[in-house]
Amino acid sequence: MAAVLQVLPCLARAPLRPLLLGGAVVRLASGMALAEQARQLFESAVGAVLPGPMLHRALSLDPGGGQLKVRDRSFQLRQNLYLVGFGKAVLGMAAAAEELLGQHLVQGVISVPKGIRAAMEHAGKQEMLLKPHSCVQVFEGAEDNLPDRDALRAALAIRQLAESLTADDLLLVLISGGGSALLPAPIPPVTLEEKQTLTKLLAARGANIQELNTIRKALSQLKGGGLARAAYPAQVVSLILSDVVGDPVEVIASGPTVASVHNVQDCLHILNRYGLRAALPRSVKTVLARSDSDPHGPHTCGHVLNVIIGSNALALAEAQRQAEALGYQAVVLSAAMQGDVESIARFYGLLAQVAGTCLTLAGAGASAEEAEQLHELAAELQLPDLQLKEALEAVVRARGPVCLLAGGEPTVQLQGSGKGGRNQELALRVGVELGRRPLGPVDVLFLSGGTDGQDGPTEAAGAWVMPELASQAAAEGLDVATFLSHNDSHTFFRCFRGGVHLLHTGLTGTNVMDAHLLFLRPR
Numbered sequence: 001m002a003a004v005l006q007v008l009p010c011l012a013r014a015p016l017r018p019l020l021l022g023g024a025v026v027r028l029a030s031g032m033a034l035a036e037q038a039r040q041l042f043e044s045a046v047g048a049v050l051p052g053p054m055l056h057r058a059l060s061l062d063p064g065g066g067q068l069k070v071r072d073r074s075f076q077l078r079q080n081l082y083l084v085g086f087g088k089a090v091l092g093m094a095a096a097a098e099e100l101l102g103q104h105l106v107q108g109v110i111s112v113p114k115g116i117r118a119a120m121e122h123a124g125k126q127e128m129l130l131k132p133h134s135c136v137q138v139f140e141g142a143e144d145n146l147p148d149r150d151a152l153r154a155a156l157a158i159r160q161l162a163e164s165l166t167a168d169d170l171l172l173v174l175i176s177g178g179g180s181a182l183l184p185a186p187i188p189p190v191t192l193e194e195k196q197t198l199t200k201l202l203a204a205r206g207a208n209i210q211e212l213n214t215i216r217k218a219l220s221q222l223k224g225g226g227l228a229r230a231a232y233p234a235q236v237v238s239l240i241l242s243d244v245v246g247d248p249v250e251v252i253a254s255g256p257t258v259a260s261v262h263n264v265q266d267c268l269h270i271l272n273r274y275g276l277r278a279a280l281p282r283s284v285k286t287v288l289a290r291s292d293s294d295p296h297g298p299h300t301c302g303h304v305l306n307v308i309i310g311s312n313a314l315a316l317a318e319a320q321r322q323a324e325a326l327g328y329q330a331v332v333l334s335a336a337m338q339g340d341v342e343s344i345a346r347f348y349g350l351l352a353q354v355a356g357t358c359l360t361l362a363g364a365g366a367s368a369e370e371a372e373q374l375h376e377l378a379a380e381l382q383l384p385d386l387q388l389k390e391a392l393e394a395v396v397r398a399r400g401p402v403c404l405l406a407g408g409e410p411t412v413q414l415q416g417s418g419k420g421g422r423n424q425e426l427a428l429r430v431g432v433e434l435g436r437r438p439l440g441p442v443d444v445l446f447l448s449g450g451t452d453g454q455d456g457p458t459e460a461a462g463a464w465v466m467p468e469l470a471s472q473a474a475a476e477g478l479d480v481a482t483f484l485s486h487n488d489s490h491t492f493f494r495c496f497r498g499g500v501h502l503l504h505t506g507l508t509g510t511n512v513m514d515a516h517l518l519f520l521r522p523r
């Protein structure tokens, strides 16, 4: 985005302000002005789920400092507050908790990704770092999101702290995505390597996060309510930043403070589905066989309060508010965009075409056939919370600029060895879709970004596109189809127009999946 700022420094510095509809400045700089607004809205979405704001919304101390309020529950504080955490966003969450609860915290242990402290320091994000003499011990591990010896050491330290607590104590558990890999504690005789191999195989064969984490829970001492059990009889409050569609507390980071409802049959089903049952190590078979005859009986988690403090829906709601402040008719379509990236791109292409027609009432846009295709595709994608009808009705009413917002996590079937991420790949595919559809007299821009600031193994968070993308690329000698065939979207965006279409935020310190913004503005 640096290049965008160079092109339009006045817009980059300007605060959010309503559009000058039809004004000469906006029309001249149309693409860049829209892109700048898209970037600002993306940042406002991320801002709503940063550790500081989230922790401040969820927790408060009474003025005397004797009570901690979490939502509508109160907990007595008397040198009895402990903290553990695990996940990609937990360093910043712990720093925010320390800032808020400092003098009450007795001790803490967190497990966070390798190199995160250095990365945050490098980015100048002091608010994401613990104080120099913090009582919270930090373990870094799980390089490449895989459980390793360092993460195992962290998990054991977390278990030890939890087990040392008494009925007078309160354990604050900070949880975010990536927590599963950062809290590995396989049930013996299963080894770390065996668990690692099994989860890698499941992921490679296409198991979804629900399936993956069902198996992880069955083989873990701490997942599936194990951490809550270890902390009993202390009170447990889990503050959860969701990176899973629908915010299921039992799935996020494999639900260490949520009693597992799965039995061995569920696990065998999953292992069968991915052809892994026959090749299971003996240790895994032993643990699975034992799991239904657990001597402790079914576990309850009555001493636990699980609270979702950040989610994709929350982030989108903030961007929606900001879009409205800019003069857009803004509608959240879905916070559960899942499915193959190609289908999702087609969905956004059709949506732009149909919505553009509703907006301008122009004959050149979508026919009834395209509207039907859009609804059929929406049905195929099975997005549980999709507000398509409501969105199109709002567009008809709007007669002015429209912003449609969505979020979730599309899937990319990797075929090539190119460099990219699901957001850049989605944006590139949407750019192609927009270019091959008659859109009528309307400016269209689509942005897709990962809220963690890192899209796949690239340094960009995502990218934005307009309908002219493919033709402009061709004029630069870039063939979009060739880049797509190798999943090489990042290389494409780096070359295309000197990289101005890339979205760069740096690591944000949060993670609520991806955000998609589709703008339509009648000319």
Ligand SMILES: Nc1ncnc2c1ncn2[C@@H]1O[C@H](COP(=O)(O)OP(=O)(O)OP(=O)(O)O)[C@@H](O)[C@H]1O
Pocket: 145, 177, 243, 411, 412, 413, 414, 417, 418, 419, 420, 421, 422, 425, 450, 452, 454, 455, 456, 457, 486, 487, 488, 489, 511, 513
């Ligand atoms: N060349 C590529 N093109 C498109 N997508 C890619 C490419 N390489 C990796 N990906 C995608 O990037 C994702 C992996 O990156 P990352 O580690 O950021 O994902 P994650 O851990 O699932 O995401 P997050 O932490 O953002 O929730 C996968 O969805 C993968 O399919």
Ligand SMILES: O=C(O)[C@H](O)CO
Pocket: 176, 177, 178, 179, 180, 181, 209, 213, 243, 244, 251, 252, 253, 254
């Ligand atoms: O850690 C995990 O299990 C995934 O990120 C989902 O929360």
